[in-house]
Amino acid sequence: MRPPPPSRGARQGPANRPHVTAQPVTSHQLGQGMERLFQLLAPTFGPGGSHVAYKDRGKSPELLDDSATIVRRVISLGDPTLDVGAMLLRNLVWRVGQQAGDGGVLAAILCRALFRGARTLIQAGVNAMQLARGIRAGQEAVLAHLQGLARPVTSEDQLSEVALQVTGERALAAAVGEMRFLLGPTGYVRTESYVAPYLEWRYIHGGHVPAQMASLHFYADPVKRRTVLAWPRVAVVDGALEQASQAVALLEAGLQAGGGPLLILARRFSHQALGVLLRNAQAKDAPVQPIAVQPKAVAGDLARTLADLATLAGATLLGDGQIRTPGRARSQDLGRAQRAEVTQGSLILAPTREQQAALAPRLEELRRRLRQLQPESEEASKLGQRLASLSGGMGELHLGAATRPEGELRQRKARRALRVTALALESGLVPGGGAALLHSRPALEALALSDPDAQAGVRLLGQVLAEPMTQLLGNAHIPGGLVLARVAEAGPDATYDLRQGRLVSAWEAGVLDVAGAVEVSLTAGISGGLMALTTDAIVYHRHPEESLEP
Amino acid sequence: MSVILSISAIRDRVWAAGPGGLFLVTDEGLEPVPQPQEQPTSCLALPERILVGGAPHGVAYRPWEPSEMPGPEWAEGWQAAWMDQVQEPVLCLAASPDVETSGLVLAGTDGGGVLRSTDGGRSWAVSNFGLENLTVLDLAWAPAGAGAWPGREVAFAATEDGIYRSPGGGRGWKRCLAARGVILSLAVSPDFHETGLALAGAEERGLLISQDFGHSFVPLNQGPRQVNALVVTPAGWLLSDDEQLWGSGDGVHWEPIPDSRPALTLAWTEAGLLAGDEEGVWRV
Numbered sequence: 001m002r003p004p005p006p007s008r009g010a011r012q013g014p015a016n017r018p019h020v021t022a023q024p025v026t027s028h029q030l031g032q033g034m035e036r037l038f039q040l041l042a043p044t045f046g047p048g049g050s051h052v053a054y055k056d057r058g059k060s061p062e063l064l065d066d067s068a069t070i071v072r073r074v075i076s077l078g079d080p081t082l083d084v085g086a087m088l089l090r091n092l093v094w095r096v097g098q099q100a101g102d103g104g105v106l107a108a109i110l111c112r113a114l115f116r117g118a119r120t121l122i123q124a125g126v127n128a129m130q131l132a133r134g135i136r137a138g139q140e141a142v143l144a145h146l147q148g149l150a151r152p153v154t155s156e157d158q159l160s161e162v163a164l165q166v167t168g169e170r171a172l173a174a175a176v177g178e179m180r181f182l183l184g185p186t187g188y189v190r191t192e193s194y195v196a197p198y199l200e201w202r203y204i205h206g207g208h209v210p211a212q213m214a215s216l217h218f219y220a221d222p223v224k225r226r227t228v229l230a231w232p233r234v235a236v237v238d239g240a241l242e243q244a245s246q247a248v249a250l251l252e253a254g255l256q257a258g259g260g261p262l263l264i265l266a267r268r269f270s271h272q273a274l275g276v277l278l279r280n281a282q283a284k285d286a287p288v289q290p291i292a293v294q295p296k297a298v299a300g301d302l303a304r305t306l307a308d309l310a311t312l313a314g315a316t317l318l319g320d321g322q323i324r325t326p327g328r329a330r331s332q333d334l335g336r337a338q339r340a341e342v343t344q345g346s347l348i349l350a351p352t353r354e355q356q357a358a359l360a361p362r363l364e365e366l367r368r369r370l371r372q373l374q375p376e377s378e379e380a381s382k383l384g385q386r387l388a389s390l391s392g393g394m395g396e397l398h399l400g401a402a403t404r405p406e407g408e409l410r411q412r413k414a415r416r417a418l419r420v421t422a423l424a425l426e427s428g429l430v431p432g433g434g435a436a437l438l439h440s441r442p443a444l445e446a447l448a449l450s451d452p453d454a455q456a457g458v459r460l461l462g463q464v465l466a467e468p469m470t471q472l473l474g475n476a477h478i479p480g481g482l483v484l485a486r487v488a489e490a491g492p493d494a495t496y497d498l499r500q501g502r503l504v505s506a507w508e509a510g511v512l513d514v515a516g517a518v519e520v521s522l523t524a525g526i527s528g529g530l531m532a533l534t535t536d537a538i539v540y541h542r543h544p545e546e547s548l549e550p
Numbered sequence: 551m552s553v554i555l556s557i558s559a560i561r562d563r564v565w566a567a568g569p570g571g572l573f574l575v576t577d578e579g580l581e582p583v584p585q586p587q588e589q590p591t592s593c594l595a596l597p598e599r600i601l602v603g604g605a606p607h608g609v610a611y612r613p614w615e616p617s618e619m620p621g622p623e624w625a626e627g628w629q630a631a632w633m634d635q636v637q638e639p640v641l642c643l644a645a646s647p648d649v650e651t652s653g654l655v656l657a658g659t660d661g662g663g664v665l666r667s668t669d670g671g672r673s674w675a676v677s678n679f680g681l682e683n684l685t686v687l688d689l690a691w692a693p694a695g696a697g698a699w700p701g702r703e704v705a706f707a708a709t710e711d712g713i714y715r716s717p718g719g720g721r722g723w724k725r726c727l728a729a730r731g732v733i734l735s736l737a738v739s740p741d742f743h744e745t746g747l748a749l750a751g752a753e754e755r756g757l758l759i760s761q762d763f764g765h766s767f768v769p770l771n772q773g774p775r776q777v778n779a780l781v782v783t784p785a786g787w788l789l790s791d792d793e794q795l796w797g798s799g800d801g802v803h804w805e806p807i808p809d810s811r812p813a814l815t816l817a818w819t820e821a822g823l824l825a826g827d828e829e830g831v832w833r834v
Binding site: 154155156157160170171173174175177178179181182183201202203204205228229230338339350353356395 | 634636637663676677679680684698699700701702721722723724762765
């Protein structure tokens with residue numbers, strides 16, 4: 001949201017002049033800025049929430065309902081005195097979205113409620129430092145309580161419930177829940193876009209890398225450009241197969257290994273080498289039937305891709321810089337696959353059962369590394385692709401809609417749902433609809449701090465924990481007070497199902513939130529609220545920088 | 551007599567298959583029907599075609615009408631299905647509950663895993679994601695409908711090492727917890743969507759039961775040690791070991807049926823409960 005250019009008078013107004021504010025003006029301006037952005041985000045919260053229409057000059061309108069995208073579009077509110085608070089909230093929401101895939105608005109609700117409540121207390125004379133100490137102590141108690149409430153995911157239906165909160169569409173949520181359940185938290189899903197209403201998905205059994213057949217003559221089905229090999233031997237060369245003698249050495253190794261189909265993977269094949277291989281491929285009675293394939297880099301690293309393929313097939317990596325060159329290949333340097341499928345643009349290699357078992361520790365190590373990375377980081381994306389190409393933990397989601405904006409919205413929702421369901425598998429589920437935070441309030445009641453101002457912070461956090469459910473009910477036009485009391489009274493499994501309009505067991509009704517997302521939102525919300533609270537001065541520049549990256 | 555490993559019926563026509571060939575089951579006995587497989591193992595009757603699983607063709611199919619009576623002309627008209635380069639023999643076939651609209655059929659192979667067809671068995675695609683064992687001895691579908699999620703079609707695969715569950719119509723599989731060893735047969739309760747009940751018959755561990763919609767199976771410690779065939783009917787459950795049949799009203803409590811004849815395959819059809827063994831097909 002870029003504001004219209006200000007009038008000449010506005011440019012010369014006091015807000016655009018460089019200046020510094022102090023308290024109480026600082027808190028007032030921060031609060032107003034946060035409030036303005038919050039009013040944009042709050043209506044999208046929960047199943048009763050709505051979309052935000054966004055229109056940029058010269059572009060089609062976008063329908064937005066995820067907080068991370070909404071805040072990414074808003075780079076200024078048009079009034080510098082509002083921008084500081086708004087950008088603080090913007091950064092908070094964006095970070096939560098990056099980390100958890102969901103929960104940005106929840107963090108904003110908590111941040112705003114905490115800031116407002118704390119300001120009132122401080123104006124009434126409560127010590128800000130002690131107040132913050134109490135809030136932090138309360139945060140620890142609530143986080144511990146949330147972990148106690150969390151239960152592991154046991155079915156694809158639970159993940160679909162989680163995905164439904166993001167997608168708002170049952171068919172897509174069903175597919176996402178199933179895919180994440182079968183692929184696991186680190187499984188990679190490639191989404192493909194169609195300009196027509198469409199939803200289909202599939203899984204790829206085996207390692208999957210982009211690749212190209214070295215010659216069209218190797219295709220068993222030249223029309224569909226597809227070749228499938230059952231139980232092929234596999235040779236992997238990190239380099240070019242330059243000479244005919246090298247091709248002959250690989251064929252001899254294949255013959256010694258028992259003959260049959262031989263899949264040769266190399267960076268490049270010379271005409272001489274290719275000629276030898278094609279003559280054998282086309283001879284009906286040749287004991288070894290080779291095909292030559294050139295893999296492409298996964299995540300930009302071809303050497304690593306070839307090494308991974310060698311690992312997948314249990315083959316020795318051949319090449320000039322390796323232990324053995326292709327010209328000296330032996331039968332034991334060849335690997336084996338249960339099945340290899342080469343189509344125009346890709347190679348799928350299904351490992352043997354033995355090789356699958358041998359790969360398991362290496363895959364686990366890669367998964368462990370992936371879990372330690374920020375989900376949206378480039379490194380995580382590369383490692384995720386590599387892991388998927390090696391493990392076969394890969395799915396394809398084919399998605400389309402009648403219009404481009406709708407299609408883009410659907411794609412974004414699917415990607416977010418995949419991310420948040422991955423976190424659900426990692427962290428477990430808690431009662432949804434704001435109930436987990438509401439039911440965590442007894443953990444605060446047990447907390448007794450000696451300083452009365454710190455204890456006021458604990459009490460304030462208790463009030464703040466009721467805000468998410470209040471907002472959800474408000475978005476569905478349901479008065480909150482009585483419902484909140486009934487949910488709290490009904491015990492830790494209870495929540496209010498907005499779709500059914502009644503009190504339910506969260507586990508039976510499937511009204512569930514992702515424990516990890518709630519924890520991230522709580523931590524970020526409190527952190528943001530306290531940061532705003534402890535900001536005493538704002539320095540305004542004449543031309544403040546506008547950042548697309550929140 | 552012919553060994554019968556598979557029975558399939560549509561309307562009042564009952565088909566049976568085994569190493570001796572494909573047969574139409576009539577009141578007079580088994581009538582051999584010409585078909586192209588050298589080693590037939592299974593058959594599946596669909597409203598518009600009959601499928602025969604086995605080797606060397608994997609699946610062979612022929613168009614037919616349930617009103618049509620097969621004759622010598624059935625030596626022709628068969629086609630080998632497109633098998634996605636899978637050369638292993640097909641051991642079992644199972645049609646989705648809504649096969650008439652979806653055309654969805656699964657085939658289990660001896661070493662090639664699961665194949666999935668969405669055109670009523672004319673062409674197949676490998677669908678092995680998640681399978682760690684590729685010898686599939688039996689397949690079973692949960693009943694249609696009642697599921698809360700669109701597109702959710704639960705299927706099970708019994709393999710030489712455990713049971714696998716697919717929530718997505720056989721697109722991908724996940725190993726069921728605690729179910730290992732050779733599993734020979736599967737049956738899913740008609741009330742599956744309410745009770746979550748499914749049973750599996752193991753080669754050595756007897757019956758395994760799931761009451762959590764197939765996510766995990768545990769030994770039942772009831773019934774025989776070996777289960778060759780298993781079926782569920784509207785009236786209850788039936789299984790066969792090497793010596794006799796066993797019955798159960800609830801799938802949990804089992805009793806041997808005195809003087810009963812053991813079977814290699816059991817099928818609940820529109821023509822009633824049928825059994826097959828080395829001596830043909832009989833009504834139970």
